[in-house]
Amino acid sequence: MISKMARIEIIGLKENLQDTVRELHELGTMQIDDIRTLTNVYMQPINLPYEMVQVREKVELVNAKINGLEDLFKKYFVTPPTDIADTSSFTLIDSKVEQVTTTVQQLTQQKTNLQDELISLSKYREILKVMVPLLPDSARKSGNATIGALLHTTQTRSMNMLINQLRAMTQGKFEMVTVKIGESTNALIGVLPRDLVVSVENYLEREKITQLVLPDEYTMLSSSEAQDKIEKKIENDHKELDAIDDRFRELASIWGPYLHSWQINCLNIMDEFEIYSRIGETEHTFTIYGWIKSDEFDSLSQLLHEKVSVDIMVNFLEIPTELREKVPVVLENPKIIKPFENLTKMRAIPAYFDIDPSKLIAIFMPIFFGMMLGDIGYGAILLVLTFFLSKKVTKGIFADLIKTVFYGSIWAIIFGFLFGEFLGTLGGAIGLKPILLDRSDPDSTMTLLYMTIGVGVFHIVLGLLIGLGNAIKHHDKTHILERGGMLLGLAGLLLLVGKLLHIVPDGFTTPSYILLVGGIGLLGASYGKTGVILGPIEFVGLLGNILSYLRIAALGLASVFLARVANEMVGMIGNVVVGILVAVLIHSLNLVMGAFSPTIQSLRLQYVEFFRRFYEGGSNAFMPFKKRALVQE
Numbered sequence: 001m002i003s004k005m006a007r008i009e010i011i012g013l014k015e016n017l018q019d020t021v022r023e024l025h026e027l028g029t030m031q032i033d034d035i036r037t038l039t040n041v042y043m044q045p046i047n048l049p050y051e052m053v054q055v056r057e058k059v060e061l062v063n064a065k066i067n068g069l070e071d072l073f074k075k076y077f078v079t080p081p082t083d084i085a086d087t088s089s090f091t092l093i094d095s096k097v098e099q100v101t102t103t104v105q106q107l108t109q110q111k112t113n114l115q116d117e118l119i120s121l122s123k124y125r126e127i128l129k130v131m132v133p134l135l136p137d138s139a140r141k142s143g144n145a146t147i148g149a150l151l152h153t154t155q156t157r158s159m160n161m162l163i164n165q166l167r168a169m170t171q172g173k174f175e176m177v178t179v180k181i182g183e184s185t186n187a188l189i190g191v192l193p194r195d196l197v198v199s200v201e202n203y204l205e206r207e208k209i210t211q212l213v214l215p216d217e218y219t220m221l222s223s224s225e226a227q228d229k230i231e232k233k234i235e236n237d238h239k240e241l242d243a244i245d246d247r248f249r250e251l252a253s254i255w256g257p258y259l260h261s262w263q264i265n266c267l268n269i270m271d272e273f274e275i276y277s278r279i280g281e282t283e284h285t286f287t288i289y290g291w292i293k294s295d296e297f298d299s300l301s302q303l304l305h306e307k308v309s310v311d312i313m314v315n316f317l318e319i320p321t322e323l324r325e326k327v328p329v330v331l332e333n334p335k336i337i338k339p340f341e342n343l344t345k346m347r348a349i350p351a352y353f354d355i356d357p358s359k360l361i362a363i364f365m366p367i368f369f370g371m372m373l374g375d376i377g378y379g380a381i382l383l384v385l386t387f388f389l390s391k392k393v394t395k396g397i398f399a400d401l402i403k404t405v406f407y408g409s410i411w412a413i414i415f416g417f418l419f420g421e422f423l424g425t426l427g428g429a430i431g432l433k434p435i436l437l438d439r440s441d442p443d444s445t446m447t448l449l450y451m452t453i454g455v456g457v458f459h460i461v462l463g464l465l466i467g468l469g470n471a472i473k474h475h476d477k478t479h480i481l482e483r484g485g486m487l488l489g490l491a492g493l494l495l496l497v498g499k500l501l502h503i504v505p506d507g508f509t510t511p512s513y514i515l516l517v518g519g520i521g522l523l524g525a526s527y528g529k530t531g532v533i534l535g536p537i538e539f540v541g542l543l544g545n546i547l548s549y550l551r552i553a554a555l556g557l558a559s560v561f562l563a564r565v566a567n568e569m570v571g572m573i574g575n576v577v578v579g580i581l582v583a584v585l586i587h588s589l590n591l592v593m594g595a596f597s598p599t600i601q602s603l604r605l606q607y608v609e610f611f612r613r614f615y616e617g618g619s620n621a622f623m624p625f626k627k628r629a630l631v632q633e
Contacts, residue, residue, distance in 0.1 A: 002356045003293050003330040005622070007317040008300075010288040012309065017046075017279070017286045019308045021272055024288075027303055028626025031328050032290040035280040040320060043280030043287060048273070056273045062094050063266035065101050070259050072104065073252035076245075084257040085630050090269060093262050100255050104248075111244050114237050121237070125230050145194040147201065150210040151186050159188060162209065169203065170196050264628050275625060289317075291328050291622065327352035328622035337362050339400035346397070347607050348617025353474060355466065357615055361606050364459065365404060368602035370411025371455070372555040373594045374439065375563070376432075377423035379412030382595055405595055408602070412594075423587060424563020439560045448553045456549025456609070460542070461490065463613030470614055481526035482538075483613065489519025489539050545609045551601050562590045 008030075012020055024030055035045055048056070086093065151159050159178070167174045176190040192200065280287045292300060301314040319327060329352050333341050341358040343365075350356050373379060386406035393399045420434030421427045437444040437451075464483050471479035492515030498504030499512065524535025566586035573579035 001332050001359075002350060002352060002354070003332050004295070005291050005327055005330070005352065006294040006297055007319050007323070007327075008290060008292055008297065009313075009315050009317055010290075010304070011313040011315070012286055013311060014281065014284055014286055016309045016312065017276075020286075020288070020304065020312065021275060021279075023303060023307045024625055025268070025272055025275075025627055027300065028624050029296045029300060030290045030292045030625055031623050032275055032278050032288055032625050034278040035287075035289060036278070038289060039322065041280065041287075041289065043282070046276045046279050046281045046286065048276055052273070052276075056270065058094070059090065059266050059269045059273075062090075062097050063263060063270065065097050066259055066263045066266065069097070069100060069104065069255070070263070072248070073256045073259070076249045076252040077256065081253075081257040083260045083630055086258050086261040086265070090265065093265055096255075096258075097262065100251065103251065107244050107247055111241060114241050114244075118234060118237050118241075121230050121234050125227070125234065143194055144191050145197050147190050147192065147197060147204075149188045149190075149204055151188065152184055154184075159186065162188065162207075165203070166190060166192075166200060169200060261630055264630055268627050271625070271628070290625075293330060293622075324353070325351070326620060329619045330622040331356055331358065333358050339403040340365065342397065342400045343404070343603065343606075345621075347611060348615075349619045349621050350615070350617050351619040354616060354619075355470065355614070357606075357611065360462075360610070362407075364610070365602045365606055366407040366411045368455075368552060368605060369405070369408030369598040370413075370415045371452075371552050372598035372601065373408070373412035373559060374415035374419045374556055375421045375423065375559065375594070376413050376416030376427065377421075378559075378563075378591055378594050379409045379416055381591060382406075382412065383409035401599060405599055408598065419560075421560060421563075423567070424560055424590075425567050426563075439556055440564060445553075445557070448556070449550060452549050452553040453546060455552065456546040457490070457494070459549070459605070459610055460546055460613060461487065463610045463615075464490075467614030478526050481522050485519045485522030485524070485526065485535070486539065486542055486613075487519065488515050489523060490542065492516030492519055493543075548609055549605065551605075555597055555601060559590060559594055562593075563587065566590065 010020065010024075024032070035041055035043055088096070149162065151162070163176060166176070170192050173196070174190055174192045176188060179187045179189060190200075278288075280289075297314070297316070304312045304314060329349050331341050331345075331350070333356070337358050340362040341356075343361060344350070344356070344358045370379070373382075382405060386402050386409060389402045390399065390406060393402055416422065416427070417432075418434065418436040419427075419439050420432045421439070422430060422432055425440055437447050439448060464487050467479065468483040468487065470476075471483060492512045495504055495508050495512030495515065499506065499509055504512075520535050520539050523538055524531030527534040527538075563586075566583040569582045569586065570576065570579035573582060
């Protein structure tokens with residue numbers, strides 16, 4: 001059912017604006033229109049003062065920090081944390097976020113420094129690992145030192161010249177080894193008296209030769225000592241990194257459960273700031289336009305008078321012509337109808353002045369499902385399965401479809417008794433007699449086809465009657481002619497078919513032709529000048545829609561004959577055990593098909609054949625200005 005809506009305006013003094021917005025947000029029953037989009041209102045939107053802009057920016061900054069903390073802490077949770085509500089003020093939340101952020105920044109900086117140090121030390125370790133075993137014994141003497149230079153592998157001549165120059169500078173007191181590092185670099189490691197190190201380094205610097213320099217804390221050590229110390233430092237750095245990760249994990253376990261609550265708090269404040277731009281202002285007053293369910297008007301007015309000011313005015317407004325197509329829609333149906341309401345919304349939200357077809361789908365979709373499946377055994381199995389699945393899957397479109405199959409399974413059991421079917425032809429074996437017809441009997445095939453066409457005629461005529469009623473109510477001449485013409489033409493055609501089947505007396509022949517031709521004429525008139533061509537085409541399309549209901553019979557026959565094959569396989573295969581296994585597999589396949597195909601086809605009959613006769617939809621859902629919940633529904 002579509003709830004009755006009221007368009008209202010709220011007028012008050014500017015000094016009461018923030019309290020009014022806060023109370024409307026808390027109550028959550030009013031959709032606020034953007035004054036900038038209202039063509040018949042001449043008022044400037046509110047400009048926030050500088051102090052409020054600063055507050056908004058502060059909230060946005062805190063929210064950004066919360067998002068950063070969420071991203072950081074996410075990797076430290078094995079399973080997502082259970083959210084904990086925090087009703088603290090924004091000021092207190094800001095303080096907590098700042099405290100956590102500061103700690104995180106410090107730890108992050110420490111972690112970055114350690115990781116950079118590890119990268120550097122790892123390079124030195126790899127060089128020393130190759131270099132130390134090759135160094136001459138003189139490198140271990142206390143009076144000697146090592147010095148290194150890095151050259152590209154293509155600089156062989158330069159390396160030879162460098163070696164000769166260094167030997168000359170040190171008067172031959174220079175021992176060296178060369179080590180290949182990576183794919184394109186050679187390291188020249190030299191051992192020389194410590195007192196000559198400065199002059200050699202100065203020479204390398206003048207010649208712009210890259211030196212292999214260890215960090216300061218390792219320069220006075222021998223290469224082997226430096227290697228040992230670097231190994232220990234790397235080990236300690238890894239321990240420190242593990243300790244930092246443990247600290248992050250601890251912070252995540254303490255503060256992680258609160259982050260979503262803090263974020264919701266910030267978003268609610270930001271929503272209030274966003275809503276100010278939709279509100280109009282004069283020098284001393286503000287005006288809010290919007291929508292509310294009619295039965296909640298009194299409670300809204302009373303709340304604003306009690307919580308804000310008795311000077312607040314809340315007025316009903318007439319719905320102008322330009323807004324008639326934009327009235328927000330609220331669907332209110334019993335819990336049992338809700339799954340079908342959501343299926344209706346999948347097609348389109350009903351227009352405000354339309355009807356809500358949710359109850360019609362709730363009636364016909366399960367019935368059509370039951371007619372297609374029509375088996376006590378299959379219906380009972382699906383009933384049990386969907387009952388337990390509905391306890392596990394409680395939200396979303398899959399939950400809705402599970403519930404529709406659940407209701408359809410009840411009708412499948414009912415039609416199973418009418419058709420005398422239990423896992424196909426096993427019904428007859430256990431003494432079950434068909435009440436309506438036996439679908440497995442070839443002589444009943446035409447009766448089944450007539451029955452499904454009759455169902456199609458009834459369903460589409462009902463849709464046309466509803467559509468005609470809507471058209472008359474809204475004085476829509478085009479739809480009156482279209483739907484009225486279809487009804488008259490269909491009545492004439494049914495009379496002609498009745499005469500051919502000797503159900504209708506001969507005296508109805510002339511009236512049936514008059515109804516048929518007149519109906520097609522009215523249908524054509526709804527299309528204007530092109531109606532001469534489009535009228536007959538649309539009427540033929542209507543007949544095609546009726547014949548589309550034969551899919552009910554087709555799917556039903558496919559199901560019953562597949563079940564029959566499964567049952568006969570037990571006797572056809574020599575081994576009874578193998579026969580039973582094959583039968584179970586075929587019945588399982590049939591059950592899966594019996595769950596999916598009838599659901600899809602019965603939904604299609606609602607959307608394509610039924611809805612198009614009366615339902616347009618395309619409206620906007622009611623979006624009240626309300627606070628975000630910690631747990632989103």
